[in-house]
Amino acid sequence: MKVALVAESFLPHTNGVTHSLLRVLDHLAARGDEAVVIAPExxxxxxxxxxxxxxxxxxxxxxxxxxxxVALSTVRGVARILEDVRPDVVHLASPFMLGWAAVRAAADLGLPTVAIYQTDVPSYAASYRAPWGEPLLWARVRNIHRAADLTLAPSTAAMRQLEDLGVDRLRLWPRGVDTVRFNPAHRDDALRARWSPRGEVVVGYVGRLAPEKRVDDLAVLADLPGVRLVVIGEGPEGPRLRRALPGAEFAGFLGGGELARAVASLDVMVHPGELETFGQSIQEALASGVPVVAPRRGGPIDLIDHGSNGFLYTPGRLDHMAEAVAALVENEDMRLLQGAHARVSVEGRTWPRVCGALTAHYARAIAERAVAP
Known part of the structure; x- marks a missing residue:
């Protein structure tokens, strides 16, 4: 088949949307399918x-x-591109601005669309001091996904969120993880010795340093005995967080093998963000044999089996988060057992398997569009 992938963001900017698209492109190439990416300059x-x-x-x-x-293209502009490309199906990656133009252009041309819900953009409004904008943003999300032939949600929580908006033609499509790249075998003793020269338990965060990620919440862990905080990632909150967490090690942005080694070298990962539709960095930590502590909201609910491969805490209850981390810090046997369970919990979630499900969704959307009145 020929697939037009409309990317709300893409290289050189790296994020969860870009990462998923790259894996999809690899899979389509391996199958012998033809792909074209439409993305912001x-x-x-x-x-x-x-x-x-x-x-x-x-x-x-x-x-x-x-x-x-942020793309500025119009419906007419995207339609011209799609007319030239002539795809069998249009893949809308985390659609919002460019995706809104694309779903309308595809409808005008009679092309089937598969929309991938990936980012809870409306809920970010409060984090960016614009709560008044949240209803307008939800209206955009609803309109896009109700216009698409099929919407794929990454978690059961995201599915419920979309169902509450009145979105139908909805299926669950979780993300894959590279279990070769993210692997306990990449644990680096030299890196750990640099992070925790006195043998402290390494408790880390991995992700963007942005308001909605609530990295400030890690401050409640700063005084736990025997803990060394490590923050992996970069973003607009970086300078402020370095001041707020003066005792933490800030590793900056890491990619490739460096990231894999860093994640595998953690003892515990904490992901305090409460707006995750999935939580790819959580899944990568689990694949690396690292137990994860995260709020009981959104994507983490599907990934973390409470008490088996990590702990879930009540959103906003930072005392519960600190208690869960302290339990793992103090009990090495529990920490190692949960780390082993973490690895097993994601071993079947490979990208080839996940992308195989995606191409089946493409085929379903194409077939249903062919018989639509």
Missing amino acids: APGAPESVAGAPIIHVPAVGWPGYKDVR
Whole structure:
């Protein structure tokens, strides 16, 4: 089949949306399918990836995120591109701005659309001091996904969220994880010795340093005895968080093998964000044999089996978060057992298997569009 992937964000900006798209492109190339990516223009953006050409549309930078690009393309502009590409199906990756234009353009052209819900953009409004905008943003999300032929949600919580909006034609499609790259075998003793020279238990966070991630919540762990806090990632909150957590090790942005070694070298991971539709960094920590502590909300509910591969705590109850971390810090046998369970819990979630399910969803959308009145 020929697939047009409409990416709300793409290389060189790296995030969960980009990561998923890269795995999908690899899978389509391996199958012998044809793919084209439509994405916002950005300095340093590639012209092709995994054999798929990239068609760039006009875009502007987002305030506070210099690397994030917001597409300005119109419905007519996207329709012209789709008419030239002539795909069998249009994949809408975390659609919002460009995706809204694309779903309407595809409808005008009679092309089937599969929308991937990935980011809880409306709930970010309060974190960015614009709570008044949340109803408008939810209206956009509802309109996009009700217009799509099929919507794929990454977790059961995300499915309920969309169902409450009145979105139908909805299926569960979780994300995959590279269990070779993220593996307990990559634990690095030299790195650990640098992080915890006195043998402290290494408790870490992995992800963007942004308001909605609530990295400030790690402050309740700063005084736990025998703990060394490590923060892996970068973002607009970086300078402020370095001041707020002066005793933590800030490793900055890591990728590739460096990231895999760093994650495997943690003893416990804490993911305090409460707006996760899935939680890819949680899944990568689990694959690395690291138990995870996260709030009982959104994507983590599907990933963390409370008491087996980590702990879930009541959102907002930072005392419960601290108690869960303290239990793992103080009980090495529990920590190691949960780490072993963590690895087993995600071993079947490989990207080839997950992407195989995606292409089956493509085929379903194409078939249903073919028989639609």
